Amino acid sequence: MKIKGNEYKTTIIIGAGASRGAISSIRPSNIKPPLNRDYFDILERLISEEDNSANKQSLKRLKTFINETFLVSQKQNITMENVFNVLFMSKDIPEIFKKERGRPRKAGHRIEINDYISLLIKLFIYIQSNHYQRNSDNNYKKLASKLSGKDTLISLNYDTLLDVALCDCGWSPERGYGFDAKYKVQYDGIRKNSNIHMNQIKLIKPHGSLNWFAKGTISKLDDVLSNRPPSKIIMSRVPRSYNIRRENLIRFFIPPLYAKFFNNKFWKKLWRRCYISLKEAECLIFLGCSLTATDYHLSAILSRIVKERKNRKFKKVIIVDKSTKTFRRIKNFLRGTSKQGYISYNTFTEFVKSI
Numbered sequence: 001m002k003i004k005g006n007e008y009k010t011t012i013i014i015g016a017g018a019s020r021g022a023i024s025s026i027r028p029s030n031i032k033p034p035l036n037r038d039y040f041d042i043l044e045r046l047i048s049e050e051d052n053s054a055n056k057q058s059l060k061r062l063k064t065f066i067n068e069t070f071l072v073s074q075k076q077n078i079t080m081e082n083v084f085n086v087l088f089m090s091k092d093i094p095e096i097f098k099k100e101r102g103r104p105r106k107a108g109h110r111i112e113i114n115d116y117i118s119l120l121i122k123l124f125i126y127i128q129s130n131h132y133q134r135n136s137d138n139n140y141k142k143l144a145s146k147l148s149g150k151d152t153l154i155s156l157n158y159d160t161l162l163d164v165a166l167c168d169c170g171w172s173p174e175r176g177y178g179f180d181a182k183y184k185v186q187y188d189g190i191r192k193n194s195n196i197h198m199n200q201i202k203l204i205k206p207h208g209s210l211n212w213f214a215k216g217t218i219s220k221l222d223d224v225l226s227n228r229p230p231s232k233i234i235m236s237r238v239p240r241s242y243n244i245r246r247e248n249l250i251r252f253f254i255p256p257l258y259a260k261f262f263n264n265k266f267w268k269k270l271w272r273r274c275y276i277s278l279k280e281a282e283c284l285i286f287l288g289c290s291l292t293a294t295d296y297h298l299s300a301i302l303s304r305i306v307k308e309r310k311n312r313k314f315k316k317v318i319i320v321d322k323s324t325k326t327f328r329r330i331k332n333f334l335r336g337t338s339k340q341g342y343i344s345y346n347t348f349t350e351f352v353k354s355i
Helices: 016-022 039-048 053-069 072-077 080-090 111-129 139-146 161-168 218-227 265-280 296-308 324-333 348-354
Strands: 010-014 152-155 185-188 202-204 208-215 232-236 249-253 283-287 316-320 342-345
Touching (some): 016 139, 016 316, 016 348, 039 053, 039 080, 039 111, 053 111, 080 111, 139 161, 152 265, 161 202, 202 265
Parallel strands (some): 010 283, 283 316
Antiparallel strands (some): 208 232
């Protein structure tokens, strides 16, 4: 990436804040990508505006689970992450997470997991379906146009806003996702471009993506995530709404669990690619990634990088986040690893204008 006239081999870590700041206009309800803590508030807004009884019933079951499981004092801090972790745990030890009356349910898959995943997908599809406004800015497109062949993007997000922007600039998902997907990619409403310069860029998504699909069923989700690679990738403006039943394919992304299924060689290789790109980068950029306490896996890799780079500092470290607390947290975490100090931008828009 060229920054202020100088070319740097750059790794950009992209969090939920990037997708929220990437697009200036989402109509009609201005519902933006969630940032973990506001997930259920945003979901409530979306479902309340729709006349869809199935979605309302799904949300009702999730709220019942939250009310039965979490204390009143905890509910102001309920996040998409901690709810799903407890929900996933409860399927295997139902005797602990039982209702006050009646028999405990049997161990195994529970319908609320389907509810959680289907509503999560519904929300992101709504956002991607409604941001293509005539006068809407798209900072992902502006970022994509600034990248060079040595750059790596590590996206912790499920959405495909960035993927689409890269495709429009000539990036190829066949190898651009960091694994060989040459015979797995299907194009739906997006032209297959070929730009040698863009094809060298890597978009690593170590949590998976809404446009990746693998063989299996939702009821055996943990088995799929532990053992499968993706079987199909569909490049479209908006991710498809449903799983591909005729081919027995389900969405292949890791819901917000603390365990990331590292016994699966596929996820191992993606995280190793993240590590290598951070190890070799000249410039490191945090874009909407706050590096919170629950980012265990990323924090562990970065801790290793900090130790290894004491004598080989980054030429630049850039932090894009409006929170001064986030800036201080990342700066303290990476202390001593930047030659030129730590540059901050409040917004995605400010950042892309600066480069």
